[in-house]
Amino acid sequence: MENDTFPVSFHLTLYRDQGHVKYVYFLIILIVYLAILLLNASIILVVMKEKSLHEPMYIFISCLSVNSLYGTAGLFPRLSIDILSDSHVISRPACFTQIYVIYTYSLSELPILAVMAYDRYVAICQPLRYHSIMTMRTTALLIAGAFTWPFFWIAMVVSLASRLPLCGRAITRLYCSNWSVVKLSCVSTASNNALGLFVLTSSVFLPSGFILFTYIRILVLCHKRSAEFRSKALQTCLPHMVTFVTYSIAIFCDVLLNRFELDQIMNIVTLVFSVEFLVVPPVLNPLIYGLTLPEIRKRNQLFSDCMS
Template sequence: MENITVSSHFNLTMFVNIGHYRYLAFVFCLLLYSFIIFANLIIILVISRERALHEPMYIFIALLSINSLYGSTGFFPRFLMDLLSDVHLISRPACFTQIYIIYTYASYEMTILGIIAYDRYVAVCHALHYYRRMNSKKVIKLATAAWLFPAFGILILISLSARLPLCGNEIQKIFCANWNIVKLSCVTTDVNNIYGLILTIATVFFPLFYVLYTYLRILIICWRSSAEFKGKVFQSCLPHIISFVIYSTTGFCDIALSRYDIEKINPFLAVTLALEFVVIPPALNPLVYGLKLPEIRKHISRTLFMV
């Protein structure tokens, strides 16, 4: 049996030594984090204060912005500290806390996008029954399910990983990741792997295929409808499609990176791919919805002039 390493800290090994350029990187990332906070807060403020936007679709968009604030806050403060540090050690409790925040952020993003897809499906395919099927009680139930299921699922995942005896403490990431810790285990990880697969299917692949199914149904309806109807559907659905494609692409890059040998990849490319997952969706979502949906864009302009 390999030597079991009892360590109170993990070492994040993917950080690249860029010398004095780290200060420039720090300023850039700080500005990016500030933009994410500002842009998502504007979306939340506009939707919460404008009664005309108290519709299911806009409420779910506000949930996306809340989740962006949640996920980026779980990543950026620690990342900014690491940029200025020569040592990238993180304590076990802090590491598992970061895993919980980033993994729940990822799951929330997919489940909320799945709910938005359902909302658009009902609005297009069952327009006459929309307000009956998407009443306030239904919205609350969907939002609650989208938050609670990943919260408990990820908690169990981390509990299974935290009990593993480890034969090392180096994590080939710029943030803590569950799979990287599981790979350090000195014992069999069959239970972790099976549960992780089930959780991935429930929180990633099921929403993914459901989104694809709903848009297939919407496409069939649009195919038989007038050009004016197609234009309205395209306008309301395009931001969600863009968000879904962006998140799916960045999520796939992160999953592929965690399964690949990092040492065979250019270090700067590896860091870029790792950053996409926690940076691009929170930064682009408010731009996509703020610029593409006329109702939100109109109220954003009014709000900014009032601030």
């Protein structure tokens, strides 16, 4: 009975027997993952190496890359194995570990972007006080807060989900997700839903609201200043805004997939939505910052060669 309500493994049902085409999929996954590793590692290394980039803005950008490497490590190695495997079964410990890694990645992204928005707000709206406000100590505390909050609360979410007695073991995703496991519960999941709503609000909606408020304030100030001031301000803010919009769309797609049974309607949509937030931002973010910010571009051989 214990094995029925607390299964030792889960079955990922979205995988199908693709014959020899699976080797093509594996090659695509490998190329994408290598690109993510190369692009993000290059950002981290250039920020670490160049002392002139030891400033809050560039440190926060490198944190985005660290988070991307962390999050994609929770998906791509396992995804590569499952693509080539004939048995798409994942053990219970591996499933909950994957949930923890992917969810902490996804819920750390917006707090990091909120910290970056605050940094740009201080730099543009209070330039004379910037260095007294954005000290290395403040930068370290902001980074610690951006990571600690989701890491702590997702541990609570996963712990609560792992205690649920389950009436099945089929997960209709390419990877383990918390909502997919909770839906299998044989008992009420009201406490799980309440905790999930709190974590979603505090880690997604509140940072998003703060980011929007901050950039609206910046845009209002830019409207009142000279064209040269607007140009310089928008040059540093635009990459952050593009990153925020990109990730917001990606995470919205994942939330939509979790809450609505899209898998019963369109499998292609399900496949795209289920991995978008783990593929698009980790690839796009380093490209945006590496190609648009001159201080990174001219010191990073990878991006300087692209522009030459």
